[in-house]
Amino acid sequence: MRLSLWPQSLFGRLIAASVIAVLISQAVGLVLIAREREGFVLQGSVREWTRRISETTLMLQPMSPAERAAAVSGLEAPHGRVHPNPGARQRGARDQPRGFLRVPLPSDFERTLREQLRAALGSGYDVDVAATADPAPPAIPVPVPFFEARELAAHQDTVLRYDVTVRFLDGDTAVFRVTRMPEGAWLPRSLFVNLTLLVLILVLALYVAARSITRPLSDLARAADSIGRDARPAQLKERGARELQHAARAFNTMQDRLHRYLDSRSRVLAAMSHDLKTPLTRLRLQVETLVDPPLQERIGRELDEMESMVHEALALFRGLDDGEAPVPVDLDALLATVREEFTGMGSAVTVTGSAREPFVGKPQALKRCVTNLVANAIKFGSRADIVLADGPQLTIRVRDQGPGVPAAELERVFEPFYRVESSRNRDSGGTGLGLAIARDVAQAHGGSLTLHNLSGGGLEALLTLPRRR
DSSP states (O other), X not given: OOOOOSXXXXXXXXXXXXXXXXXXXXXXXXXXXXXXXXXXXXXXXXXXXXXXXXXXXXXXXXSOHHHHHHHHXXXXXXXXXXXXXXXXXXXXXXXXXXXXXXXXXXXXXXXXXXXXXXXXXXXXXXXXXXXXXXXXXXXXXXXXXXXXXHHHHHTTTTOEEEEEEEEOTTSOEEEEEEEEOOSSEEEEHHHHHHHHHHHHHHHXXXXXXXXXXXXXXXXXXXXXXXXXXXXXXXXXXXOSSHXXXXXXXXXXXXXXXXXXXXXXXXXXXXXXXXXXXXXXXXXXXXXXXXXXXXXXXXXXXHHHHHHHHHHHHHHHHHTTOOOOOOEEEOHHHHHHHHHHHHHTTTOEEEEEOOOSSXXXXXXXXXXXXXXXXXXHHHHHHSEEEEEEEOSSEEEEEEEOOSOOOOGGGTTGXXXXXXXXGGGOSTTXXXXXXXXXXXXXXXXXXXXXXXXXXXXXXXXXXXXXXXXXX
């Protein structure tokens, strides 16, 4: 499985996206500052070098070749000697700039200097700018503007030297040597410290803002997940932004309507249960007065089936509001109890596997769910094999050796009162509510219940129960 560094939670994504945006904006701002500073220093230096070179060239132009050679020889300096700007003030040790960082930036220094010199000298002069060869020939040094001797000496190993060759009108040439600092803008360290503090402040503010958005959403998700698990979930606090408050208010309204509906349904079902028991009791008493034993037995079975349907229908319709509180349930003991109950009636039931720790759920509801699945397996498949597996979620598999269910009917059998056509008889058909009740119990615990036909024959009911964290 491919691992991704991008956060999966909404909170993590908001923080990551915001931090990336802040860092990119700060980096762009830093580059713009560096480009502005570099442009100012470069253009100022080129203008100063152009002025000095053009002045010296125009001074040497009227001279004879011998006079010019003597003047150039007097102006030349040996390689390695750097002439600072003579107008620059020499700083003391305390005034020496410290803590500067260089931001590398590309520049077209040679073309810029060449074009400005040609514009200053005119079309009669040929100008060429190239990096100084090694070993460096003698040349006329040009003072370095904006930087002092001490600063240049501190960067002797990184400074860049260029030879500017100027061809006079008579074909003679003079070479000027220009020394510049390494390409890029020199920015104070304090600027980087300030930018880092600004990023930290923005990240802190974004953290608080993102938390105020994601926390109400997490509460809403937990409250939605508790529906079906808890009969009476607590009301959500209406907090956060206006849209989040509206969502919490709408959710609370939905909960109130659902509770009123469940309460009304429970009262109606309680009344129906009471009203149905009275006529069933009268009918059973009347059956006892019959003198025909076969007829009495047949009507008694019909009454038993009607009473069973009433009880199971009431159990199904009670749904969420069963009043049972979730507690830690020992599933090993629960399955052992179910197995003993069925084996005591002569049925073949086996249990394999175990749970590593108790499961938090409703014990009576879970027992009813497993009992319905085992009874279904025994009724249609002669035996039930229960397999329990534990991990991030619990799985309980109930397998039988029956004919299975047609693929098109695997989902429809969970519908209340629905029975597969081949099982519509009093002996094996049942009421058609056992699987519906079992799925309701699974969903009330946040799990699921599905059916699968086994390759070797038989049917498997897969009950999945996620553990609460």
